[in-house]
Amino acid sequence: MNHKKRNVFRRTVKVFCFTCVCLLFGSSLAFAATEPSTAASSKGTIVKAGIPATSDxxxxxxxxxxxxxxxxxxxxxxxxxxxxxxxxxxxxxxxxxxxxxxxxxxxxxxxxxxxxxxxxxxxxxxxxxxxxxxxxxxxxxxxxxxxxxxxxxxxxxxxxxxxxxxxxxxxxxxxxxxxxxxxxxxxxxxxxxxxxxxxxxxxYPVEKGTYQDRFNPAKIHNETW
Ligand SMILES: Cc1cc2nc3c(=O)[nH]c(=O)nc-3n(C[C@H](O)[C@H](O)[C@H](O)COP(=O)(O)O)c2cc1C
Structure with a gap:
């Protein structure tokens, strides 16, 4: 391999390696963006798994x-x-x-x-x-x-x-x-x-009750009676 050919080969290898690194980095970023964290995804699994029904x-x-x-x-x-x-x-x-x-x-x-x-x-x-x-x-x-x-x-x-x-x-x-x-x-x-x-x-109700605000601060005692 003469000097010229060696340089072309080196450049090709460099471009190939750079492309590989870019692809790897890009795909890991894309994965991170779409995949929730382990805690979040396991929380989702726990919350949803086996629940008979949900309501709005x-x-x-x-x-x-x-x-x-x-x-x-x-x-x-x-x-x-x-x-x-x-x-x-x-x-x-x-x-x-x-x-x-x-x-x-x-x-x-x-x-x-x-x-x-x-x-x-x-x-x-x-x-x-x-x-x-x-x-x-x-x-x-x-x-x-x-x-x-x-x-x-x-x-x-x-x-x-x-x-x-x-x-x-x-x-x-x-x-x-x-x-x-x-x-x-x-x-x-x-x-x-x-x-x-x-x-x-x-x-199924024929009549519905309305909201009553029963919050009473006097019922709350802090630390002791
Ligand atoms: C321990 C307990 C016993 C109750 N007993 C009766 C009852 O025997 N008959 C009835 O019509 N309502 C009964 N109620 C319903 C209450 O009257 C009702 O919950 C209360 O008036 C508050 O109204 P709300 O449920 O619309 O918020 C009872 C509620 C509770 C928590």
């Missing part, structure tokens, strides 16, 4: 606009919707993750019509398309009494999930009233270790 209503809107609904239209509530509400209920936190809740789904109007005979504030219940009785299982609870907060968390999830799907409901309580508890225990044939917390009648 964000959680703060659901919290602030939920109101008790006691009048329901004739529009049926599907079994799939009830299953989704129960999935939301069972996603709630519970003491030691014991999930000490149990749920009884009632569609039979004849059953719902009997509830006001032993519950003075449940006249709205027979008008519901479907109702969920939230109970606690004292054989599963982390410590005596834990079935109450466990079931309460599940109840709030039902109410908020229902609201986010355009449904209405109201916590209609059995606990802590002995007469109401005895009435529902007899009606549904509940065993002794199953404690009825409330019934949540559900349906």
């Amino acid at each position: 209503m964000d959680v703060l809107t659901a919290i602030f606009t939920r109101r008790s609904v006691r009048k329901y239209s004739d529009k049926p509530v599907s079994d799939a919707t009830i299953k989704l509400l129960l999935q939301a209920a069972m996603a709630a936190p519970s003491a030691k993750n014991t999930q000490s809740w149990e749920f009884i789904v009632i569609r039979d109007k004849k059953t719902l019509e009997q509830i006001p005979s032993f519950h003075p504030f449940s006249k709205h219940v027979p008008g519901a398309q479907v109702a969920i009785v939230v109970c606690g299982n004292t054989k599963l609870e982390a410590a005596p009494g834990h079935w109450i907060p466990d079931g309460s968390n599940a109840s709030m999830n039902i109410l908020l999930a229902a609201h986010s799907l355009g449904l209405g409901g109201v916590w209609t309580t059995f606990y802590p009233y002995a007469d109401r508890t005895a009435g529902i225990r007899k009606l549904l044939n509940l065993p002794d270790h199953i404690m009825p917390l409330n019934i949540i009648p559900l349906g």
Whole structure:
């Protein structure tokens, strides 16, 4: 190879190497621009994986606009919707993750019509398309009494999930009233270790409540009472 040819060969090798470096650098930049960071992408995976459904209503809107609904239209509530509400209920936190809740789904109007005979504030219940009785299982609870907060968390999830799907409901309580508890225990044939917390009648609302600002700074105590 003479001197001239050697120079041409060297220049060709330099151009080739420069092109390779540019291609590698460019493609890594493009990758970085399109690929989220590991933390962000794993967060996305955690948030989305396995979730049964989503709603267009964000959680703060659901919290602030939920109101008790006691009048329901004739529009049926599907079994799939009830299953989704129960999935939301069972996603709630519970003491030691014991999930000490149990749920009884009632569609039979004849059953719902009997509830006001032993519950003075449940006249709205027979008008519901479907109702969920939230109970606690004292054989599963982390410590005596834990079935109450466990079931309460599940109840709030039902109410908020229902609201986010355009449904209405109201916590209609059995606990802590002995007469109401005895009435529902007899009606549904509940065993002794199953404690009825409330019934949540559900349906598509005929009327909707409006937002109430209940924020009260006097309720807030800093550091100590
Ligand atoms: C522990 C508890 C017990 C309740 N019991 C009844 C009830 O027996 N009957 C009823 O109609 N509403 C009942 N409610 C619904 C409340 O009356 C209602 O949540 C309250 O007036 C606030 O209105 P809002 O839910 O529209 O914000 C109960 C709510 C809670 C949290």
